[in-house]
Amino acid sequence: MADIDEQARQTLLDNDRGGYTIPTSGLYPFQWNWDSCFCALGWATFDEKRAWAEFESLYLHQWLDGMVPHIIFHEHVPTYFPGPEIWQVPLNIPTSGITQPPVAASKVRELYETVKDKEYAEKKIRQLLPKLYSFNHWFHLQRDPNNEGLVSIYHPWESGRDNSADWDAALNRVPVEDLVPYQRRDTNHVDADQRPTTLEYDRYMAIVQFLRGNLYDHHTLHERVPFRIADVGINAILLRANLDLLWLMEKFDYEDDQAVRETRGWISLQEEAFDKLWDEEDQAYYSYDYITGEPIRAIGSATFLPLYAGVVAPKRAEILVRRIEEWTDEVNYLMPSLNPVDSRFEAKRYWRGPVWAVVNSLIFKGLEETGHGHLADRVALDTASLIKKSGFWEYFDPVTGDGLGGDCFSWTASMWLAWARHYLPDLKKKQA
Numbered sequence: 391m392a393d394i395d396e397q398a399r400q401t402l403l404d405n406d407r408g409g410y411t412i413p414t415s416g417l418y419p420f421q422w423n424w425d426s427c428f429c430a431l432g433w434a435t436f437d438e439k440r441a442w443a444e445f446e447s448l449y450l451h452q453w454l455d456g457m458v459p460h461i462i463f464h465e466h467v468p469t470y471f472p473g474p475e476i477w478q479v480p481l482n483i484p485t486s487g488i489t490q491p492p493v494a495a496s497k498v499r500e501l502y503e504t505v506k507d508k509e510y511a512e513k514k515i516r517q518l519l520p521k522l523y524s525f526n527h528w529f530h531l532q533r534d535p536n537n538e539g540l541v542s543i544y545h546p547w548e549s550g551r552d553n554s555a556d557w558d559a560a561l562n563r564v565p566v567e568d569l570v571p572y573q574r575r576d577t578n579h580v581d582a583d584q585r586p587t588t589l590e591y592d593r594y595m596a597i598v599q600f601l602r603g604n605l606y607d608h609h610t611l612h613e614r615v616p617f618r619i620a621d622v623g624i625n626a627i628l629l630r631a632n633l634d635l636l637w638l639m640e641k642f643d644y645e646d647d648q649a650v651r652e653t654r655g656w657i658s659l660q661e662e663a664f665d666k667l668w669d670e671e672d673q674a675y676y677s678y679d680y681i682t683g684e685p686i687r688a689i690g691s692a693t694f695l696p697l698y699a700g701v702v703a704p705k706r707a708e709i710l711v712r713r714i715e716e717w718t719d720e721v722n723y724l725m726p727s728l729n730p731v732d733s734r735f736e737a738k739r740y741w742r743g744p745v746w747a748v749v750n751s752l753i754f755k756g757l758e759e760t761g762h763g764h765l766a767d768r769v770a771l772d773t774a775s776l777i778k779k780s781g782f783w784e785y786f787d788p789v790t791g792d793g794l795g796g797d798c799f800s801w802t803a804s805m806w807l808a809w810a811r812h813y814l815p816d817l818k819k820k821q822a
């Protein structure tokens with residue numbers, strides 16, 4: 391254990407680039423939005439000041455309209471694709487032009503609850519609050535302009551679950567006729583069979599080309615973007631982030647009453663709207679495709695994130711829990727990113743089967759808070775066992791437990807330090 395702890399800390403130290411943490415060298419050599427938020431929790435286990443610095447560096451690159459970009463290209467790394475020359479965002483330190491799941495407010499709250507130095511934490515939170523609010527505000531304003539309570543994503547990468555089966559049909563409709571030729575680089579670092587396919591990648595690049603061609607102007611994009619989806623995952627994460635933002639605002643007597651009122655308003659709107667994502671026939675939450683006006687009938691790890699948002703009535707929660715229990719007959723490690731009996735399930739391909747430690751940490755919280763502690767513990771134990779057996783990999787095969795994708799991965803090391811390690815039986819016994 392001590393050894394693994396030490397390796398986890400060393401992974402963060404090795405991936406530290408001075409105030410921000412890269413996910414892993416080679417494959418992802420910059421700062422990623424939601425990765426940074428999870429990394430802060432790992433840092434906090436041995437360096438609280440460094441943990442707060444992670445949020446500061448991320449929010450230093452927030453756009454003027456409030457968006458926190460999904461990648462910040464702090465350095466010039468010619469081996470990465472698609473880099474700043476593709477996104478063409480005119481900033482001194484360039485960024486991508488899309489965002490990622492807004493876990494920030496929730497992770498700031500979690501950080502506050504775990505750190506020892508509350509005084510320092512309070513100082514940092516007071517500085518961060520207007521920024522956290524403005525990111526969530528951006529989501530509601532730009533991605534839900536009609537105030538329906540469900541925000542949309544314009545690119546699969548915004549969901550954080552890049553090649554999830556959820557996006558298949560919608561991606562297939564993205565036109566690629568005008569796609570400028572490009573050369574991907576991810577498969578130089580990782581086996582192609584663990585990464586998205588070429589067909590998928592063409593569509594990713596076609597959307598990027600479209601966003602860039604429209605200068606990231608959200609009014610135009612909302613009307614014309616070829617991919618517009620109310621992702622159940624991002625909506626659950628945003629609702630939870632609003633709840634945690636409100637908690638922080640109340641705790642620290644946030645002086646902007648209008649912002650506090652607005653946050654309360656988003657929460658009630660979202661809680662009501664979430665019901666629209668529930669499919670009575672299939673008894674599951676589905677993402678919704680705004681372009682076709684149809685639900686996306688795929689069940690994966692995001693299906694369970696509404697538990698984390700606290701919007702699931704007990705009866706529905708039971709149905710979700712039963713589904714997870716059924717999956718334990720199909721795989722050895724929870725949570726596979728796609729239903730293991732879905733014909734598209736691939737145990738080793740990225741978001742089409744593998745287990746991701748960070749998603750597990752969110753589902754764990756949802757299960758625990760809805761009174762399903764037993765299953766929550768199983769999710770935590772599986773995460774810890776995967777890491778103990780294979781190391782700090784980007785993702786894991788849910789059947790064999792093999793580590794996949796990038797190695798020495800920061801958010802996996804952080805989830806070990808801040809969460810999963812505490813659920814290994816020997817440690818639990820010691821704590822009892």
Ligand code: GLC
Nearest residue numbers: 413418422424425550551552
């Ligand atoms: C991949 C993942 C995304 C993550 C990024 C960096 O693109 O799909 O969720 O943020 O890698 O780790």
